[in-house]
Amino acid sequence: VSAPPRYYFRLNLYHRILHGMVIVSFLGLAVTGLPLKYAQTGWGAWLSHALGGPFTTGYMHRFFAIITFCYFALHLGYVARLILSGRRGIFWGPDSMVPQPRDLAQLVQHVRYFLGLGPRPRFGRWAYWEKFDYWAVFWGVSIIGASGLLLWFPTFFARYMPGWIFNVAIIVHGDEALLAVGFIFTVHFFNVHLRPEKFPMDPVIFTGRLEEEEFRREHPEEYERLLAEGRLEARRAEPPPLWLRNFSRVVGYSSLAIGIVLIWLIIATALR
Amino acid sequence: VSSARTALGTLLLLGAALSPVAGAAAQGKPAEPTPTAEDCLGCHADKDLKRSAPARGRPDSLFVDQTLLKSSPHARLQCVACHTTAMAPHDSPLPPVRCAGCHDKARAALSEGVHAGRAAAGRAPSPTCTTCHGTHEVRPAAALTVETCAACHRTQVQVYRGSVHGRSRQRGDLEAATCRSCHGPAHTVLARSNPRSPTYHLNLPRTCAQCHADPELAKRHNIPIANVYELYMDSIHGRAVSRSGLLVAANCSDCHGSHEIQRHTEADSRVFPANVPRTCSACHAGVLAAYAQSAHGRAAAKGLSTAPVCTDCHTAHQIRRVEGAPWQLDVIRECGSCHEESLRTYRDTFHGKVTALGLTRVAKCADCHGAHTILPASDPASSVSPAKLVTTCRQCHPGATAKFAEFHPHADPANKERFPRLYYSYLFMTALLVGTFGFFGLHTLLWLARSLIERLRRGRPGDETGGGS
Numbered sequence: 001v002s003a004p005p006r007y008y009f010r011l012n013l014y015h016r017i018l019h020g021m022v023i024v025s026f027l028g029l030a031v032t033g034l035p036l037k038y039a040q041t042g043w044g045a046w047l048s049h050a051l052g053g054p055f056t057t058g059y060m061h062r063f064f065a066i067i068t069f070c071y072f073a074l075h076l077g078y079v080a081r082l083i084l085s086g087r088r089g090i091f092w093g094p095d096s097m098v099p100q101p102r103d104l105a106q107l108v109q110h111v112r113y114f115l116g117l118g119p120r121p122r123f124g125r126w127a128y129w130e131k132f133d134y135w136a137v138f139w140g141v142s143i144i145g146a147s148g149l150l151l152w153f154p155t156f157f158a159r160y161m162p163g164w165i166f167n168v169a170i171i172v173h174g175d176e177a178l179l180a181v182g183f184i185f186t187v188h189f190f191n192v193h194l195r196p197e198k199f200p201m202d203p204v205i206f207t208g209r210l211e212e213e214e215f216r217r218e219h220p221e222e223y224e225r226l227l228a229e230g231r232l233e234a235r236r237a238e239p240p241p242l243w244l245r246n247f248s249r250v251v252g253y254s255s256l257a258i259g260i261v262l263i264w265l266i267i268a269t270a271l272r
Numbered sequence: 273v274s275s276a277r278t279a280l281g282t283l284l285l286l287g288a289a290l291s292p293v294a295g296a297a298a299q300g301k302p303a304e305p306t307p308t309a310e311d312c313l314g315c316h317a318d319k320d321l322k323r324s325a326p327a328r329g330r331p332d333s334l335f336v337d338q339t340l341l342k343s344s345p346h347a348r349l350q351c352v353a354c355h356t357t358a359m360a361p362h363d364s365p366l367p368p369v370r371c372a373g374c375h376d377k378a379r380a381a382l383s384e385g386v387h388a389g390r391a392a393a394g395r396a397p398s399p400t401c402t403t404c405h406g407t408h409e410v411r412p413a414a415a416l417t418v419e420t421c422a423a424c425h426r427t428q429v430q431v432y433r434g435s436v437h438g439r440s441r442q443r444g445d446l447e448a449a450t451c452r453s454c455h456g457p458a459h460t461v462l463a464r465s466n467p468r469s470p471t472y473h474l475n476l477p478r479t480c481a482q483c484h485a486d487p488e489l490a491k492r493h494n495i496p497i498a499n500v501y502e503l504y505m506d507s508i509h510g511r512a513v514s515r516s517g518l519l520v521a522a523n524c525s526d527c528h529g530s531h532e533i534q535r536h537t538e539a540d541s542r543v544f545p546a547n548v549p550r551t552c553s554a555c556h557a558g559v560l561a562a563y564a565q566s567a568h569g570r571a572a573a574k575g576l577s578t579a580p581v582c583t584d585c586h587t588a589h590q591i592r593r594v595e596g597a598p599w600q601l602d603v604i605r606e607c608g609s610c611h612e613e614s615l616r617t618y619r620d621t622f623h624g625k626v627t628a629l630g631l632t633r634v635a636k637c638a639d640c641h642g643a644h645t646i647l648p649a650s651d652p653a654s655s656v657s658p659a660k661l662v663t664t665c666r667q668c669h670p671g672a673t674a675k676f677a678e679f680h681p682h683a684d685p686a687n688k689e690r691f692p693r694l695y696y697s698y699l700f701m702t703a704l705l706v707g708t709f710g711f712f713g714l715h716t717l718l719w720l721a722r723s724l725i726e727r728l729r730r731g732r733p734g735d736e737t738g739g740g741s
Binding site for chain 1: 620621622625629630631669670671673677680683691693694697698701705708709712713715716719720721723725726
């Protein structure tokens with residue numbers, strides 16, 4: 001009866017491949033790292049042995065760490081290429097990832113909306129919580145990556161640094177990992193996939209495109225800006241092919257399941 | 273009396289048929305009438321009756337106390353039943369009585385044992401039947417006590433009387449071991465060196481197990497370890513004894529002693545904690561030399577009851593190979609039973625986590641601190657002293673430097689005084705976690721509540737346009 005929904009691109013292939021690397025490496029690091037952090041628990045010991053013991057999980061952990069360093073470098077290269085190509089609005093403006101006064105205002109407005117004190121903010125291309133997720137990866141990879149490298153090559157770094165830095169690295173690496181895992185598997189999962197508007201999953205990170213109706217609902221400011229500037233049609237996309245939708249479901253639900261099981265184990269251990 | 277004599281005659285005939293010696297004696301003088309007890313007691317009831325010439329190893333008095341005889345199992349026997357060649361009167365001393373005529377089985381058993389063997393080899397003293405059972409006052413086996421053995425084995429019995437077994441017996445504990453419990457029945461008793469002896473080095477564990485493998489017995493006697501035999505047989509000592517037949521491997525008595533055996537709570541026990549190092553050093557002399565110099569050894573020598581001795585780390589009965597992972601991992605927990613704080617902080621490190629997961633390829637307590645040679649870090653000879661620390665780290669980390677060794681393997685981030693840098697790192701991380709989860713936790717809960725409300729209100733969640741597709 002109604003016309004088939006129109007689709008628009010939100011994320012390009014490069015974005016999606018990089019986020020795919022983030023998913024694989026993040027889950028890999030979590031699955032191989034948490035058993036060591038929780039070595040004293042039954043599930044930690046079980047998982048460690050199921051994956052081949054602490055030395056094997058150690059090798060796997062470093063393998064996923066290399067993927068992390070790769071996507072980090074690839075993203076920095078991507079940003080550098082955008083800058084060199086003369087793209088404007090990377091560091092400021094409606095398409096920028098940099099937090100701006102409008103984000104703080106929208107946060108306040110969003111909370112007021114939660115409390116029933118006002119309308120829902122009209123979000124642009126990147127909502128404030130999406131920007132937070134983005135910068136959290138920057139912060140997390142830097143901190144966990146640096147402390148992880150220290151612990152990976154202790155005798156090398158001990159030539160230049162005092163030994164107590166490794167004590168600090170152990171604390172920082174473990175706690176920051178807990179922060180990252182806890183945040184992604186609860187807050188990020190809820191904000192992006194599990195809240196009632198999106199439940200059970202938003203496949204945009206795999207398909208790269210979203211329906212017009214959702215575009216207007218979730219990113220009204222961007223939609224109207226593109227429409228007004230006549231750039232909307234350039235973002236038009238074919239509906240995602242069946243194989244891509246199936247791929248999204250398999251990878252998406254698997255990732256969600258792994259994350260939810262891990263966070264459930266962490267919370268159960270903390271409450272025990 | 274006449275019926276008794278008939279019975280005796282039958283018995284004698286039977287004896288004659290069975291025993292060639294007795295038979296020959298009976299046939300030697302067929303014409304003489306056999307004397308009755310009255311005939312014998314005509315002389316032997318005299319308390320002052322003595323030998324004309326003293327005989328070696330036999331009493332001078334020839335008095336026969338009839339009351340003793342009458343209260344013995346032999347009460348119904350005539351004198352000639354034993355003194356088969358006796359005449360009334362007789363001039364020459366009678367030959368020694370041969371019990372074998374009636375007690376053939378006992379005689380046969382005795383010939384297997386060391387007691388008869390000594391007599392056969394002509395070694396003195398060599399016990400005969402009467403040495404243990406007496407003569408006219410003859411006592412059955414059940415009536416014999418350790419006192420019987422004490423006649424010859426005075427020192428051993430004296431030591432035994434002071435032991436836990438001897439003292440328990442004296443208190444009336446009928447389950448406590450006597451000589452026979454360990455050495456076997458008296459007639460067949462064998463020397464400890466005989467491989468068939470129950471006290472032979474390789475047989476002793478089984479002998480002790482007759483009582484000590486019984487958990488009920490252990491319960492009745494407040495023995496703390498009920499499965500001691502099981503533990504021992506599975507230990508390095510027990511396997512060496514039972515599987516390899518090693519005479520140099522410790523059996524029960526090597527540690528506990530034999531006749532002098534005492535509870536481990538008694539100060540004179542060989543297994544009393546303070547005495548354990550000396551007991552073990554009977555075999556492990558080199559270890560004692562190292563241990564005595566260590567912090568643990570010095571504390572134990574001072575009489576500190578909390579100082580660990582050999583058995584605290586190696587256990588008493590379940591002693592395992594120190595090269596094996598099970599022991600190497602368990603002993604970490606054992607160290608931690610005193611050094612709680614150190615174990616807790618060790619578990620925070622990669623070393624501690626890997627060993628918690630059951631692998632030994634990382635540093636365990638003894639890899640850094642040494643085992644028997646353990647010394648406090650303040651001692652220059654300690655493997656963890658500032659001067660030796662780098663060398664110790666290099667055992668596993670060949671590239672370790674002095675700066676590398678500044679890593680604190682037992683750091684406690686909660687200890688602000690000792691580890692301020694860690695404390696503030698930990699505080700910062702905790703604040704970051706609490707802050708982030710607090711803020712976004714609330715944010716998420718509020719959002720969830722609002723989304724659900726919107727969903728109920730509009731039929732479709734969060735739909736600003738109000739329409740559906």
